[in-house]
Amino acid sequence: MQKASGRKAFQIARRLSHLPAALISAALASAVLASVALFSACAKDTKTASAVREVFAMDTYMKLSCYGDGSEAAADEAVSEIKRIDALLSIGSESGSVRRVNESGRAAVDAETALIVEKAIELHGETGGAFDITVLPLMELWGFTSGDYRVPESSEIAAALEHIGSEKLSLSNGELSLGSAAGIDLGGIAKGYTSDRLTELFRERGISSACVSLGGNVQCLGAKPDGTPWRCGIVHPFNKDGGEYLGIVSVADKAVITSGAYERNFTDAKTGRLYHHIIDPSTGYPAETGLASVTIVSSSGILADALSTACFIMGLEGSIDYWNASGRAFDMILMRSDGGIFITPGIAGSFTSSGEVHIIDG
């Protein structure tokens, strides 16, 4: 008995004598593993030069990130470009053409503004009037320009509608005439134009990877520095508080722009009804087409910006018709008010969502 336990004790002692060596080797191995793990996490940060800028402009918050050699200088140029375009296109700008046109009804416009107005008139025609830069009087009537919201009388809306419609505009020889329109506001297209310009600027400066978000209008140049696509979350119209997204779309070289009824709205104290800011230019009232949110994915920021609004107004069926008529030139993610999500096949492989997703087949 004693002999047996003695042998056992000897065996344990023998094993223990190996312990320091085992411990040292294990500790060494762990140290190597841990440092490899930490290094691999750090290496990603130091591999590529990068620059991030935040700008408060165009009544919104903007964030620019670009990667690669020369990113600092390119980011600074991009910030200047935003300020330049803001001063050029803003409705209140002293130096821009828009204010002059709106005040006098007819004025010479700079070449850049003329190009944007031309594109806006073209999109107005293509979308059957859904996208319209002359809706300003209606936005003012509903208080969306001032924040003093109210439900206008139907007579007021009828009177305002007389002065709405981009077909009233005429642009020739660098001169823009309002005709019987009350005024123009390029706010529905300016951010899309700006993100196009920024992407172009980055490309010209040799930047191959960049992502800009101009108040929720996202546009990416190339893929991420590690070669994977940018993951762009789409705000969930009914679940903002839960921090959940409607879905996530992975993109490279694309603009991703969303319009939703949840973005700006007010509740009428008398009736308890909710009114949102996407006004249908044909009725003068907030568009009620059964959609809660529209996201457009396109290589053109200006197109994505205009179409996110236009498709919201056109509704699901109208948007599908337009998408077919355009030669399926863009992709879209539409959420119906009942929560159903409809996406075009072009992004079926790069869109994830926990919701009920239907692929549009034309």
Place this chain on the structure above:
Amino acid sequence: MKKHGRDILLIAAILLIGGAIALILLLSRRQGAFVQVRVDGKAVALYPLGENAEHEIKGVNGGVNRLVIRNGEAWVESASCPDGLCVGMGHIRHIGASVICLPNKVVIAIVGEGADGGVDAVTGQ
């Protein structure tokens, strides 16, 4: 031979534990999410998302936003700004999400590395 086998077992066990520690180190590093506060483009504070706390954020022009971090979520409880849009922006918890107060030029964003279902940008804000 048998004893030698046990030694190897012991070394393997310790190695395994070491590896597990390395893995935990790596994962905890990647999933560490923080609440970053930026005022007028400058980062002014960084708080762990995992620690419940309340902070008063001083924005531009004397504006104030009350930031609450609780149960892995961050939100603006109250603010001095006239529109109160930042309060209405709700709770955020995923990397890439943010709450923005334009009048006070305050941006509250979840930052960190790695995959928690995080995104690089958010559209529709």
